[in-house]
Amino acid sequence: METLQQNKDTHMSADDVKKYDKEYNMHSWSAQRDLDPLVITKAEGIYFWDSNGKKYFDMSSQLVNLNIGHGNRKVIEAIKKQADKMPFMGPAYAVDVRAKLAGKVIEKAPPNMGKVFFTLGGADANENAIKIAKMFTGRFKIFSRYRSYHGASFGAANLSGEPRRYICEPGIPGFVKFFDPYVYREKIKFRNEEEASGFYLSKLREQLIYEGTDNVAAIFVETVTGSNGVIIPPDGYLKGIRKLCDEFGILMVCDEVMTGWGRTGKWFACNNWDVEPDMITFAKGVTCGYVPLGGVIVSKKIAEYFDDNALMCGLTYNAHPLACAAGCATIEVYDEENLIENSKNMGILLGKYLEKIKKDHISVGDVRYIGLFSAVEFVKDRETREPLVPYSKDPEGIMPSIVAMLKEKGFSTYSHESCIMIAPPLIIKKDELEAAMSILDEVLYSVDKYVKELKK
Template identity: 65%
Template structure:
């Protein structure tokens, strides 16, 4: 098929997520290699968001491709109750990468399903029904994960499920209180969370669920002491701490899992995306030894036809092995420094850039109308003029492919990107930010 035929057919028969369907213009992808992909007319694009922050190893990873082919030649599917070599190997590998308190893995097909099942497990284990999560969060769009989500993508699910409680993020750039330090901010936020738990009734709260580092909602990095304070709070009241590592996990921050940056041990960890880099869908829930032991004698009322799919687990084993063989964590730390330096230069140079936040290869550029007042370039949840879409369109014209959310531009390229490629691509972002300075503020 030609590129135009692909676009025409897709627009006629497919519903595209998170989009008004009229006027869509999908890029017809013909091939990909590394951080680049090509359309059917031979135009090369740079993937500066790792697609949906999941293709950590980029396109065309031979090790993962070969592992999938090898498993296809053996068998493609076996039900979750059967013994499958890659399923067993990947679960063991994941537990070995986790802190010493973690025990077993339940495989899902994606991040939303991982969060759905994590909530179910927490409720079964504790006998409690309330679950806390933050306003600036995204945990998936299925009904349970969508209720867990705090940002506007939860609205179509409302009125929601009873027991989902929201609390505020430590979003220091937009906080009205001028804290003297990160530690002081953390102390304040933890105290307010403790107060809210008391009002809700601690004995009714099963879990607190957090994106370890808030992803699409702005790369909000926890201030010093915040996550250890939350861990202590959970211990005080017998509440489970669930870290959503769907986006931040698998090397994105320079650690295999983002919570390792903050010296805590969660009770449950959810993951997806970078475990296979999208080559085959896979997600999962890692539970502590205490929780795993509970289900030795109590029914685990969770089940999915494709849990631990053999092709996905084969891809996962190859992917995790690849991370280790190429020392991806060291690479992310090294090139991440360059990304951070370049983003700080953009912040200093452009009136439209209010803040930049980054850790490893996980970053966001926050756009404002006025640096002094910090007024967001578009109102929260109400970009009625499509300003951010126009800005992303300007980047697309330069073959810099990423996405925006609220007033943020996400920059989260494949983890294999080089220093030279970062410098080359951020020249394009610089050009577009200059246009924003002139036309949108």
Template identity: 45%
Template sequence: MTVACHDDSRLSIGCVDNLSRKGPERRQAADVAAAPAPLTLGGMTPQPNPEVGTAVKAADRAHVFHSWSAQELIDPLAVAGAQGSYFWDYDGRRYLDFASGLVYTNIGYQHPAVVAAIQEQAARMTTFAPAFAVEARSEAARLIAERTPGDLDRIFFTNGGADAVEHALRMARLHTGRPKVLSAYRSYHGGTQQAVNVTGDPRRWASDTGTAGVVHFWAPFLYRSRFYAETEEQECARALEHLETTIAFEGPSTIAAIILETIPGTAGIMPPPAGYLAGVRELCDRHGILLVLDEVMAGFGRTGTWFAAGLYDVVPDLLTFAKGVNSGYVPLGGVAISGAVAETFARRPYPGGLTYSGHPLACAAAVATINVMEEEGIVGNAAALGASVVGPGLRALAERHPCVGEVRGVGMFWALELVRDRETREPLVPYNATGEANAPMAAFAAAAKEAGIWPFVNMNRTHVVPPCNVSEAELKEGLAALDAALTVADGHVA
């Protein structure tokens, strides 16, 4: 396979000193030192250009403030380019991306049809205010509404997943006139103020003042059951009983919404047991509570269906999306809204909006992405290879590696639970471990990169979430690399 790099890998960057200059002086220096030969790939072997990589890294460390990080303790990789399921650095080393960026490059990097659609839209209309009807915006909304479950036919566009959650919960509170939201402990819903408060994982702690109107509860997860369950049926029944009790003690008339990731993503990819989401739907209907499903990570083919809700035959009142809607090529998210909620705002203004809601470039990318997914059978590819290659491959790894406590997932959405002891299920590292306590997972991640894959690692888990159009050969390459990395993790088994 021969791949030509695109313009994003041809960087006109001079020395580190040039990058620190301002104004015309900087431009003149950059022109003088401009552009070493562009990176090219021959047979997927990138040619190194370490001088440019050094300059890129220096500028990053001087000026970029990174998410979720202690700024002086990180060492970000300088990326030269990407194509399909791979990306590469300036030293010429390529990686099979088993993280899909942050689980959003569902059609891989630089798909030519989507790149062309963005270029065509930019030539015609780069941007326009959200109060107008614009072709790309209208078509993106139509295509999304065709694929959402039930009557979720109105689409409110946002810039990403966190603000989609913000607006979904605002809609729920205004529709019901109630203040509270219930969400699961094992969850992630975004980094903005309301979204991070409904999040369950430790990223919430620094921003949680206890005044956001959020109550957390335990959702089902049999491997680490909070309900002393021994079967999926017991876990489902006891989790629903726990939620019903939580509703009763919080006061049903005070609860606007229950928000759940249909299949939790960052928190561990735990598909809910059969009947759980239907049971939550029934509790919501009984008490006039809205059900919000967060499909920011699980949506648009990731689970081998357009939306994970389709696996469970459940229709929410509101559904949030982002990431895979256009493979992350241009930031875009949104809320799919039921008829009943939409009617609330038929003659009453909705008090919310964004300058870039339904940005034409982002929507053109969404239209092209959805069409590509249909034309190339990408959703079906995720389902088929998930069942025939990823699932069996990961279970075979679990048989060989004592550090693997559990394998779980569907489509291109899988997790390995890494443990010190299979019998006790003690995690390989403690909950929310940092520094030396996290050394076993850091060693595993380093070994994975050395073997040629870029892993998605969170706490004591590694997630296997490659692009949904990944090939069987690429998956087998990645599983072999994962096999080598797990040998390192085995060294920390009790």
């Protein structure tokens, strides 16, 4: 068979791209045989185009990472300039863009933060945060929630609570799961958010005691639960976790891989509740995928500990110069284009559209939103709140069908359990948001029809 090296024509047709992709590429989270991936040829702003010239609204910012949109020239030029100057230097050396980006990260982080350890992405950020927590405390148990996703590498998968962890079980000893403040699905009807927080915190406190508080190194939480439904913590919940951690000498770690860098209308989601965690893990929006980068931000107290104790963490591509150059430029774009404020303002408008969708469509049980981070949760019955698909199962492919209908109309996003994500780039404008949400509204009438048929 002719190889690409043998083919003197370097241009590949769309058919060739798909052929080689199917033959040699392995796609995540999928059986490979029946995959039919779109061939993408162009991307700009909040849009991308396939090989047939069809245009799509990128309403999930790819994997909730493309905050500044496609094709930002400032970031692209910064990468080019760094590639010409010094494409790589080992992590033991001080390099200008490394130092600059570390300073920019700490400048935007909560005031108690002291230093940053850079990684390649969110999973290894969480992996290293686990290690730092164990080194700092001398303890071995790590708490995290059932409806959480912290990455697919072995340690991060053990930290995760949702079904994608199953393949990594039997797991690593010491990982303990607790329940989320998922008020919509709670059988108890709380009078207000504070009462809900009190309930969940009391159960968590009880579980910490049963596990032995002297054994617990850290409590990890997605500040706002991401792909598992954009579960927004009720008022008092995060401050309550902070209080529990202080009481028992446990580290509070906020996974802000999705929510960091303006996604919720603040630089970091924890800013919405005036909470200062001991560590923040981040990735995605720091470079918006232009070059892979993640990291762990640690408090001044933790940073001081490692002045005299070895930090047993290391990566060949720690603080990669190309990624750091991209990160510096990306943070400048957030400031220059006022994207944090735009996320907040467009998020208010998005919330209004979502509330109308919830009112108008019987298939929609709940909508949850903060900034430009939102989810639509589908149900079979609004009264019983029965999910449209069972937890961890969708044998009829209902959710992929909904995503496919949206994509057919030019609205690109993804689903998880009975939810679809709506998290457009932070650069989105009012008219663009209106046009995209009108597509969602149109498609949901078909979902309503399906739900009506189920009741017959």
